[in-house]
Amino acid sequence: MAFFEGNKMTAGYGSGPDIINSCSINADKGEIVAILGPNGAGKSTAMKAMLGLLNLKSGSVLMDGKNISSLSPQDRVKAGISFVPQTRNVFADLTVRENLEVGAFLRSDDINKVIEEIYELFPILNEKRSQKVGQLSGGQRQQVALGRALMIRPSVLMLDEPTAGVSPIVMDELFDHIIKVKETNVAIIMVEQNAKQALSISDRGYVLVTGENKFEGSGNELLNDPEVRRSFLGA
């Protein structure tokens, strides 16, 4: 049994059709799990379901063995699940430091120490701490988004395309940061379009197609699976 599990989740938006169908994803502490799949496959939807942003029609979400399916998203955040959405994942009108402060909204202790840790992880954020995030570059913004999510010292971190729109060099940097976070014993689930790079740093991966689990396995297994290669890795 893994630390964070979504079991056979079926869900859709409002009264619309089911977007994910009996979809299962799990991650253990200290593990990076990649979710891959074509556009519109339901990757983001699966993550939102695990955070409680949409209601499950069937299936369950477990954390540390406890069923958290009935908890609101806010309560799941309180329980230690952090989420970086695919779009609008920063407060553009707030400064870098304020973004981090808002990330720590639920903490009542002294947050300066955590902010210092984030600055150590992302030195550029320290340099730009009083700048509005709307004025930062795409890669810097993704670091702010990641930093904000880390402020609660989550035990589960869900990242929806953390490297969207950044150059290959920054992408490698971001992946390095994500590995550092994983080493602090956090369960990380990430959706990625850069499939090969993502699998190369992931312990395991899932391929979703039309809302269902199509393939799953360790990073290497998926990288070397001829069918996955042909249909998703473009090689």
Place this chain on the structure above:
Amino acid sequence: MDFINAILVLLNYTIIPALTYGSQLALGAIFVTLIYGILRFANFATGDMMSFGTMFAVLLTYYFQSLGINLGIFPTALITIPFATFMMILYMLSIDKFVFEYYRIKKSPPVQLAMVSVGVMFVTQAIIRIIIGPADRTFLDGQKFILKASEFKEMTGLNEGLTIKSTQAITIVITMIAVSIMFWFLNRTKTGTSMRAYSDNEDLALLSGIDPKRVVLITWIIAGILATIGGILYGLDKSYRPFVYFNNMLPIFAAAIVGGIGNPFGAFLGGYVIAFAEIFLTYAYKKFFTYILPEALEPNSMMQLLSTDYKFAVSFSILVIVLLFRPSGIFKGKTL
């Protein structure tokens, strides 16, 4: 000498009145912008809500006067501010609970909420009519002038006097204090930052654990304090005519939009932009030019660009021009 006299004319008839009127507009515009930024609709009940709060200040002033309570040289109305603000906040929170909340939970589009606020406006007007009636009332007491023209002339030996009404000084001082505290709160406290975050990106604010109910509550409280103070200061300065506040919504909305709607600091400056534009464009400059021009060139007309009847046209034109050319407002920055 003539130059100083000319400046005094401008101070007396344009600059000091515009700073006063601008402060009153600024407080209303911040109200509009806060409600827009957090609750995401244009509140057409703004003017009448300001009137509603002021009504309590008027009634309480009469009550205190009847008890013989006063503030000496200061207007009695100043002690009523906390009570009037309290009543106003109570009223706004119940309106929110019984009216706006329903549409907010339903996630109604902003236009629908704006139309609902028109309904709230009519109800508020009716309540004011029932409680105090439409009559014009003066509730200013205490010393009327800080500096009288005659005293100033005596002191300086100049032709022109400088007049500072106590309501003008009180308006400017109280506005500066209230607005500074509000900006300190918005920019320096955890709750203020959470409000700005909510205004900027609601979904991410929720994902960060910010409680939307609390944000809405605090917004009404802050907006209510500013709107009541603005309404009372306007009433003290001009006299309390309950339904003039409705007309003031045009310059107030113009100020909020000029400042970039959703941006409180912009709304604050916008209040002065509108006030100065209105007063500079409708002031008759004859006396001013008589001082600075040589006798031969003395103007024989009033030297007035627009009749004061057109003062609302000024706000309206500015509003239209800004919406056409700089819809995001003339100042930098976007939201809270």
